[in-house]
Amino acid sequence: MNNSVIEAEKISKKYQMGDSVVTALDRVSFKILEGDFISIIGDSGSGKSTLLNMIGLLDRSSHGRIKLLGKDISGLSDDSLARLRNQTIGFVFQQFNLLSRTSAMDNVLLPAWYNDSLDMEDARKRAVEHFVMFDLEDRMNHFPNQLSGGEQQRVAIIRALICDPKIILADEPTGNLDSKSGGEIMDLLLELNKKLNKTLILVSHNPQQAALAKKKIYLKDGKVVKSL
Numbered sequence: 001m002n003n004s005v006i007e008a009e010k011i012s013k014k015y016q017m018g019d020s021v022v023t024a025l026d027r028v029s030f031k032i033l034e035g036d037f038i039s040i041i042g043d044s045g046s047g048k049s050t051l052l053n054m055i056g057l058l059d060r061s062s063h064g065r066i067k068l069l070g071k072d073i074s075g076l077s078d079d080s081l082a083r084l085r086n087q088t089i090g091f092v093f094q095q096f097n098l099l100s101r102t103s104a105m106d107n108v109l110l111p112a113w114y115n116d117s118l119d120m121e122d123a124r125k126r127a128v129e130h131f132v133m134f135d136l137e138d139r140m141n142h143f144p145n146q147l148s149g150g151e152q153q154r155v156a157i158i159r160a161l162i163c164d165p166k167i168i169l170a171d172e173p174t175g176n177l178d179s180k181s182g183g184e185i186m187d188l189l190l191e192l193n194k195k196l197n198k199t200l201i202l203v204s205h206n207p208q209q210a211a212l213a214k215k216k217i218y219l220k221d222g223k224v225v226k227s228l
């Protein structure tokens with residue numbers, strides 16, 4: 001049987017806004033297994049990014065429990081969370097989030113500098129292999145503004161892979177791309193899921209993309225309303 005990589009037990013996220021409280025997530029529970037491909041679906045404001053940030057250890061839940069690779073993360077310090085995130089999770093964002101004054105290669109290598117168990121020469125070799133695999137071998141020394149959107153997102157995916165994470169979280173990864181580059185990015189993510197057995201969690205407004213997932217979690221007003 002596949003191992004569970006993420007378990008969420010009744011997680012809630014509340015934001016205090018002046019006198020009122022916004023409940024962005026309301027007692028959300030699910031289990032994700034190794035190698036799964038999950039899509040998170042819901043209207044704008046339903047809590048998709050909030051949920052991804054919780055399971056990606058970018059933010060803490062207000063209530064409930066998250067287990068990552070079988071380990072309860074609620075008691076961990078910020079430093080331990082950052083280390084665990086670096087070693088376990090690769091993020092891909094809609095806006096690419098590359099540093100603008102930094103070359104594609106140096107953007108990719110950045111997470112590796114924060115990873116104690118990686119040798120930088122090995123990381124650089126792996127980065128070059130990925131640049132070649134993603135058809136970007138002649139773009140390694142370009143700056144982000146010298147790259148197309150699709151190329152920037154491929155660089156961002158290489159950055160997400162540099163520490164060899166088990167889990168890839170993608171928040172609207174094709175939202176800023178035309179349909180052709182978007183299709184290429186989706187093909188890459190699917191390949192990482194199928195060939196490298198990376199657990200893939202995708203937020204997408206594109207119904208065709210969302211439908212490719214093995215399991216779907218539907219959110220409405222911060223609650224799971226359906227899970228298939």
Ligand SMILES: Nc1ncnc2c1ncn2[C@@H]1O[C@H](COP(=O)(O)OP(=O)(O)OP(=O)(O)O)[C@@H](O)[C@H]1O
Binds near residue numbers: 017024043049050
């Ligand atoms: N830092 C914050 N402070 C206060 N409220 C927030 C904060 N972040 C998110 N929210 C609120 O939480 C709810 C969920 O937001 P979230 O960004 O998760 O939605 P989403 O489903 O990702 O939407 P979209 O599809 O537009 O990206 C929204 O009502 C939003 O206004």
Ligand SMILES: [Mg+2]
Binds near residue numbers: 048050171
């Ligand atoms: Mg969002």
